[in-house]
Amino acid sequence: MAVLVVAAHDGKTVRANVANAVAAAAQMDPEVHVLVAGSNAGEAAQSAAAIQGVAKVLQAEDAAYANWLAEDIAPLVVKLAPGYSHVVMAADSVGKNVAPRAAALLDVAQVSEAIQVVSPDTFVRPIYAGNAMATVQSTDKIKIVTVRPTNFKAAAGGGSAAIEQIAGTGSAGLSSFAGAELSKSERPELTSAKIVVSGGRGLQSGENFKMLETLADKLGAGLGASRAAVDAGYVPNDYQVGQTGKVVAPDLYIAIGISGAIQHLAGMKDSKTIVAINKDEEAPIFQVADYGLVGDLFQIVPELTAAIEKK
Amino acid sequence: MKVLVAVKRVIDYNVKIRVKADNTGVETANVKMSMNPFDEIAVEEAIRMKEKGAATEIIAFSAGPAQCQETIRTALAMGADRGVLVQTDAELQPLAVAKLLKAVVDKEQPGLVIVGKQAIDDDSNQTGQMLAALLGWSVGTFANKLNVADGTVEVKREVDGGLENIKIKMPAVITTDLRLNEPRYASLPNIMKAKKKPIETLAPDALGVDVAPRLKTLKVEEPPKRKSGIKVKTVAELVEKLRNEAGVI
């Protein structure tokens, strides 16, 4: 039986992490279908069809799907699931919202944030903020799995799967969308950026984060933050990296004025190269850093920005 | 309106986790246990609703071993009115917890159930969503701000791109995110008072719920360790290493 990947999208393209989810799904069963549910989601469906390894795209058009309310999307997933061995979603804020609802309606367990597919029914997932790795085996007939995108190499483009139109399931009438306040940024998206510059409480203010923006722009980097920086209001919530925020694994992660609490490390310790800049030489962040620089960030960051510029 | 809050007993977030030598789980003997931090936020939100007159009674629910009493007492000391403990030594997975919660909801008929978005031990991020599904209720996950009015809840949610606003019909399930509020500490007089508040103890069987795990934990291991790095002395040295050694800029 095939695997169904449920894709989040913005109407134009499916999220970049759908290609990672497809790669993970292909390890569960070679036949991968992608569900694109939406209102005017034709372009998004085409972008899904272009992912290598996708055998078929199911496009469900329904006004109820325009804003991805869990109450409306889950019944569609539940209707399709019996035809599949697995339902897979990326473990982002959409997957985390929709997948458990579908799982409970199907009376099956969910495997959250799988980082490895051991066999079609066995997965590795981090627990305790990544301080332990559990290998779990699902005993359910349909396996609902969210996968951590950074642990699966994205499937390439250039595919041309067929797109099949399917009927929607309408609105459950329980919830409605009332607008979004999205952070605007020209910078690469945090979870897929090759370089991430992240700031913590050491920055002392939102104003001082501008310094990191300049550095990030020089490097073509995404911008992240610790929980302390978000709680203090220096930056919006979607910047938070960590156990309870976003998980990133870029080629280069630069932690600036971040102490390195386990909850923060959980979100970045799979980065290829880690740089830490902190004035406290005992800060735990240095234990995971490949290159540590002890000193005052207010002096170091401008110097670093200038040095990178010189090339 | 009654509000039901779920409070889970977890290893305190400050404890350094150790994996058991036999790879069956993590060491829990003689380890400090606390209320899941997201559940403290849930309890706080319920108390604020009661203080504003939007809620009349707060029931704190926990499922697990007898020691979960302590977690419920903490909620009672913060300001919850009474507790329900579903006592079992069995391993509980989110679907089972959601079914237990549903059984208690059917009995108590709260207008809102507030749970944490994730428990910091198993990091599943499932229970609230599953409960809402089983009840056929709406759900507001990752709540940053709530406004209860006329049978609906306006929920500001923390999502990947920032914040999103939804309006959901009550009764509803809410899952808390970090910025919803800052939980209070229980005062000493309130801790004393909490000792007299009632806690009802139930068994999963009495609720007609099969809690058998659906996921088998085959083993639990240490994560791979990063090899330790070096300290550089200057910015110039750092840039040189990043260019020529790591090759990342």
Ligand SMILES: Cc1cc2nc3c(=O)[nH]c(=O)nc-3n(C[C@H](O)[C@H](O)[C@H](O)COP(=O)(O)OP(=O)(O)OC[C@H]3O[C@@H](n4cnc5c(N)ncnc54)[C@H](O)[C@@H]3O)c2cc1C
């Ligand atoms: C339930 C729960 C969930 C959590 N989830 C997350 C999460 O997802 N992500 C997360 O990040 N945290 C999370 N936390 C919080 C975490 O425990 C830490 O409190 C937080 O990561 C600390 O942020 P910080 O390193 O910026 O601040 P601090 O720990 O205060 O560290 C600031 C650092 O800046 C340095 N510094 C100060 N001034 C300078 C200067 N001028 N130059 C150089 N260095 C300087 C200091 O030496 C210090 O090391 C969570 C906590 C809980 C309880």
Ligand SMILES: Cc1cc2nc3c(=O)[nH]c(=O)nc-3n(C[C@H](O)[C@H](O)[C@H](O)COP(=O)(O)OP(=O)(O)OC[C@H]3O[C@@H](n4cnc5c(N)ncnc54)[C@H](O)[C@@H]3O)c2cc1C
């Ligand atoms: C290796 C391993 C060993 C385990 N061993 C045991 C064991 O020995 N004993 C055992 O009891 N469990 C055990 N578990 C189960 C595990 O600790 C969780 O209880 C279960 O998987 C629920 O996941 P979660 O709490 O991460 O759910 P989440 O969906 O992340 O929880 C979200 C919210 O749901 C509510 N909630 C969840 N569970 C409860 C609860 N029990 N009571 C009240 N509210 C709750 C809370 O509000 C919480 O914030 C084990 C799990 C693993 C992986």
